[in-house]
Amino acid sequence: MTDMFKTAAQNATKAMREVFSATPLMRNDHLSEKYGADIWLKREDLSPVRSYKLRGAFNAMRKVIPEKTVFVCASAGNHAQGVAFMCSHFGVKGVIFMPVTTPQQKIQKTKMFGGAQVEVRLVGDYFDKTLTAAQEFCTAEGAHFLSPFDDDDVIEGQASVAVEIEEQLGRVPDHIILPVGGGGLSSGIYSYFGKSCDYTFVEPKGAPSLAGALAKGMPVDVSPINSFVDGAAVAKIGQRNFECLKDVDPKDVIDLAEDRICVTIIEMLNVEGIVLEPAGALSIEALGEVADQIKGKTVICVASGGNFDFERLPEVKERAQRYSGVKKYFILRMPQRPGALKEFLNILGPDDDICRFEYLKKSARNFGSVLIGIETRSPDSFAPFLSQLNEAGFTYTDITNDETLAQFVL
CATH class of the missing domain: 3.40.50.1100 (Rossmann fold)
Structure with a gap:
């Protein structure tokens, strides 16, 4: 990008200091040790509104006040x-x-x-x-409409994240991992640093707007989308944003399953005490996808937001457990005879816990269908459990990853 854009982004950053302080750039020892790299988190979850969005809003508004x-x-x-x-x-x-x-x-x-x-x-x-x-x-x-991302002044404002990273680190990092939704944050940072570092752009699997645009050479609607990662679940990347990102190598764009992102939310909460929304966890979970590329390098993960509604925590925990393989659901065909349930219970291991048990057909004479949820400490525990089920002659169907059926029974 031009020097003019960099200067404008720097000026916008200086103006922001009258309103709020720079968000911290914090080295994370846990992640650095885990991936063998020097990993830093740009904590946009610690802004006054717990996301980077006030940056673009500030810059776009200051440009038109007092006319608007x-x-x-x-x-x-x-x-x-x-x-x-x-x-x-x-x-x-x-x-x-x-x-x-x-x-x-x-x-x-x-x-x-x-x-x-x-x-x-x-x-x-x-x-x-x-x-x-x-x-x-x-x-x-x-009135003046404020676009969330498809606006030159908004892009310039979001680039202030890059300005702060360079100031706080003292140089351009080796690698930046960016979440992508409509493209406001990613286009701003990419426009500021240009080709001076490596990038990984991360999208939720259910809303791959940048990947879709790169494949077609223009913004395209990728509906229907999965709205779970609500901060990045955008059906169509912005036109101005794509103009900034159109030369990105498609190999540098990855997507992550929504359930997988939940694993990072739980890990960061339990290990680091950091509260992240799903979009805010995208860049951190992506570390596992680029582990070989980043060893020994200085890596910035932009934690884009922390507006997490704790009423969603049970759902996030459930998704994380299912993805990591420590929780599974089955439809079990249970013989309607004395001792059948006891026989089944004896198959369970010492670390296996029944978290759901519900008869689905209570009027069956010979067999009854049972919805059963099993939670264990390690995914490896399921192999011997299922083997014993087969030996005992129980008929079952694993519905853990059957999204259609799960909507009705889980």
Whole structure:
């Protein structure tokens, strides 16, 4: 990218210091030892709104104030909170459109950050209707629409993450791992550092917007998407963002299964006491995919956000256990005779725990179908367990990874 962009990003970063401090760049000993590299976390989860989104909002707003005094966005998450925070800072009006289905926790946090300056409007069950309503309001009221990523000033603002990394590390790192959704953060950092370092771009498996765009040579809609990694679950990368990223080598773009990301969320919470949202954990989980490339190198993982609703913790733990193989679900055909259940229970090992047991067909005369969940300490425990089941003549079906069936019975 041009020197002009770097200078603009540096100027934006200096202006931000009037509003909030630089987020920490912290070496992580646990990850460094695990992967044999010098691994640092850029802690965007420690910004005032627990994500990097306020950077782009700040830069885009400061460019048009005082000509514009009413700002509008459509968001159900971090972008809404970043815009709200900056509306309060600048003393301008913000109208934030959110889907009716948005969790109350996110609505309340947006209102908290915006205070009297922000009005929240709940419109539509799905985001496309919310976005349409926001854009129609902008046209009618002459307000300024703040895109979450497809905006030159937003990209420039997100590049401040790169400016801080260079200042805090004292040099350009060897390798940067970036989460990708709409492309605001990744295009900003990539535009700032250019070819001076190596990159890994990480997307959730259920929303590969950058990979899809690189394959077609233009932004494409990859719907339907999996919205679990809500901070990066975008169906179509931004046009401006793709212009910045179109020369990325497709080999440097990877995707990660949603359940796999949950393993990192739990690990970082239990081992490091760091609370990350699914999108914030993407770059850290990706370390396992590039372990051979990064040995001995200085690596930056951008932890993009920590807006995690702890009501989701049971689901995240469940997904992590299923992915790591320590929890499985079976439909078991149980003979309806005395002693059959006891026979089954005797097969369980000392580390095996029944976490779910439910008869699905209670009226069967000879056999009954049982939904059973087994949790154990090691995935290796299932091999002897299943072997004994087979020897005892039990018929079963492993439904752990059957997403369609799991929607109805798990």
